[in-house]
Amino acid sequence: MGYAGHVGRLLEEADAAVGDEVEVTRRGRTHRGILMPHHDFSDDAIVTVKLSSGYNVGLCLEGESKVRVVSKKLTKDPIRRSLPTDESKKDVAFIGTGGTIASYVDYRTGAVHPAKSAEELAFSVPELMDVCNVRARVLYSIYSENMEVNHWQELARAAASELNSGASGAVVPHGTDTMGFTSAALSFMLGRLSGPVVCVGSQRSSDRPSSDATMNLLAATRLCVSSDIGEVVVVMHGDISDTYCVAHRGVKVRKMHSSRRDAFRSVDIDPVARVEGSEISLLSGYSKRAAGPVEVRDKMSERVSMLYFYPGFEPEHFEMISGNVEGLIIAGTGLGHVSEKLVKPISKAVKNGVFVGVTTQCLYGAVNLNVYSTGRDMISAGAVPLGNMLPETAYVKLMWVLGQTKDPSEVAAMMVKDLAGETTSRRSV
């Protein structure tokens, strides 16, 4: 179970194994909970215990300390329990996809593995059952950096099917790495929603004392039960302490920090909502629940690339890539610029039927290709400025648009039209 040194000996003497219910006494205080595995990032002196609240605490066993087994774990297999149903509560669907939030979820045994069954997913945070009737299913379990179009499509269909069979909302536990891409894909694929589709992740896995998994999942669930939101949103911590969560519009959100719990930020727009405990505050305009049924339009082209421009960007690389795709999103500098050496290759690509859309690598603010001659040359070459659409959202949108039509003028018209709140008027950061 990974514990070494003094802590390892203490546990051995107590005959305590991961998954046992234990009492740990140190500094005059006793904590009772399930013994969790040692985490690589924890100090050797720390033992991790999952309390009955669902939270993990890290207890430092330096000095006088005692461990006692209250009850041995019942079985090595994942526990099978039937999910409770309460007619006074609404149904919420949980659609597992993998990622940190779905890792180390076996609540009772402490086993470290991704959720493989609906029960494991549901019982990873038993508090969910106080808020709703849990409908859980594990669609797949992958690291989000391996997500591809077929995963987005399967997920869109699953979310629609849950909403259309009466779920008050769908919660999608998801790896954080590409969660913003997935939320954008769902936003375009799913028509007018009868309830929220909430992508939710965690930056610390649930075997770690500082995990944000439980709070994020609870906030996501509350949005499904108690809000009238009919949008795809991303729910994560709003600050680095456990004060509140924030719901970001699926097409305007980006992971802006590699490790902080409040890594996700709404870009160029206010978040949709703030969730503090059971309190939901709506912060900006949003689409309300529609009557349904939810339609799925999940066709996508995979022949799209995204290029962040840099000084010295090689025209021959641009030509190689643009010769191999149906559409291209450029993240230009400032107002959307590229070097003059790329203007001819852009023109050539457009003449060959490739859609070339322009966003800004600044991320915040809109493109404007009318201010400088570089931009005007890009427009003459056929590049299409995309307002303040995030490069990543523009990439996903272009895949989706090219799944709906191949007609160049229709593609351009759909790309500049606001379909899911992806282009907005500017706001101060």
Next chain:
Amino acid sequence: MGYAGHVGRLLEEADAAVGDEVEVTRRGRTHRGILMPHHDFSDDAIVTVKLSSGYNVGLCLEGESKVRVVSKKLTKDPIRRSLPTDESKKDVAFIGTGGTIASYVDYRTGAVHPAKSAEELAFSVPELMDVCNVRARVLYSIYSENMEVNHWQELARAAASELNSGASGAVVPHGTDTMGFTSAALSFMLGRLSGPVVCVGSQRSSDRPSSDATMNLLAATRLCVSSDIGEVVVVMHGDISDTYCVAHRGVKVRKMHSSRRDAFRSVDIDPVARVEGSEISLLSGYSKRAAGPVEVRDKMSERVSMLYFYPGFEPEHFEMISGNVEGLIIAGTGLGHVSEKLVKPISKAVKNGVFVGVTTQCLYGAVNLNVYSTGRDMISAGAVPLGNMLPETAYVKLMWVLGQTKDPSEVAAMMVKDLAGETTSRRSV
């Protein structure tokens, strides 16, 4: 001069031309200054006048208003004046490169063109001469999106030569689009500095009422005259009003908004200094002026690319690009990840002698390839994690490192070593 409608008629009646000194009276107040050309973005009712302070004001001429010519402009040619010299003042070098800050600079005539001579550059903001003896030269005048390695090299040599001939600092007016790339290049090319090298830009050209050019140039100049900083920094507005400027370390700064005046942000680090009027507050650790002379090591490889990863990133595109370069910087998701489909292409590239460095597209926070199996696979394939180095800084650094050595283990050692403050311990955003 571009003025139409009511304003056009008023100016015509007054026989006022761009460059004339005029008095404009409206709402009971009179403003005196040089008549500037109409700006495309201004309302038709607005006339722009450059006050003697150097600031432009936009005056709305709706309702009762009067224009009177005080004196006609002297000549249509750029005015030639000799630069004053005051032995009690320090010398500061101004090295013009182009960009918005150097546009529309003819102070007296109001002519709209980039600074073509040292005098034009100097007299674009005459207040500079109150602070220092101005040594001005125009190195070139290009949009910064067209900057290439040879421009960085020429600039590094010019800055070193000015410092080595007694300048207290070098101010580099620069287009904002790629200013962060240039400041990074100068940081690596220039050895221990005897004074600051200050890249400075503006987000609003100086013919616009809201221009930030004057204030940014003055703040940059004050850093050269009154600070002991021996680093390459970027100076821009610190907020959206004209309250203060901020000096960012050249290797930790990124343009994070396409249009705001405070678009530049220090990423994962505090700014070096805050400049409010003539007050300089030092905010974080920095390198102090060295004894000199400043050495230039300006060799760079242009065979380097940068790739922002996205779901569905095409392995064949990776192979095409990595087959054509000496080094590659990946901006991965989250802690630095790419999809498992790219692990083999990475391994192949490394085996072929291509350096593959890993940064995060989150921009804030560090990479860590030891947490998840994807990252560990990337390390096994030979990818090198680069801490919290910005992708753009890592790209420039790799060009520079490959200009110093082609030995793979030396390249890797130099890339992970902190050379100019580009990798720092994490701070909260």
